[in-house]
Amino acid sequence: MRNQTQAPKEPPSFILDVHLGKLARYLRLLGFDVAYANHWDDPEIVQRARKEQRIILTRDRGLLERKAVLLGYLVESLDPEGQLQEVLDQFNLRRRLKPYSRCPLCGTPIEQVPKEAVLPSLPPRVARRYRKFYQCPSCGKVYWKGDHFRNLDALIQKARSRTRNNKN
Ligand SMILES: [Zn+2]
Incomplete structure (x- = not known):
């Protein structure tokens, strides 16, 4: 932490600068409260962080040196998966x-919805194969534990596994 003038919330919530879009998506997938938009400039990020008590994650030292910054962390890894491991630690x-x-698109908690409610938007193959569906109440995106989720299982395993293997 660059600055300890204010204790972070528990669990902490974050705001990421425009260059960390992939990290934002990963952190949301793992369930963390992350604010991110690719059009926010530095002053807006700092202001939102203060207002919502979020920790700023950035690779830009200059951003963290702004006076109004209360909580921030300088991410060192260059690749998104490395950044994720770094932030988790x-x-x-x-x-x-x-x-x-x-x-993962907007960070809102998703809710389970009845299949009938989302049926019109489902590809037939998916409608036949899956029973449980989830929808984002904010952006409307529909999820199921198939295509969207499967390719990220490895990432989640990795995020979890260090708990057992590496207690520092
Ligand atoms: Zn959404």
Whole structure:
């Protein structure tokens, strides 16, 4: 942490700068409260962070040196998966994972919905194959534990596994 003038919320919530879009998606997939938009400039990020008590994650030292910044962390890894591991360690988040509880697109908690409610928007193959569906109440995106989720299982395993193997 660059600045300890204010204690972070528990569990911490974050705001990411425009260059960390993929990290934002990963953190949301793991269930963390992440604010991110690719059009926010530095002053807006700082202001939102203050107002919503979010920790700023950035690779830009200059951003963290702004006076108004209360809580921030300078991410060192260059690749998104490395950044994810770094942030999980830094903020002790590995025991707090709630995979697939938020919409990776906008960060809103997703809700289970009856199949009939989303049927018109489903590809026939999916409608035949899956029973449980989830929808983001904010952006409307529909999820099921198939295509959307499967390719991320490896990432989640990795995020979890260090809890057992590496207690520092
Ligand atoms: Zn959404």
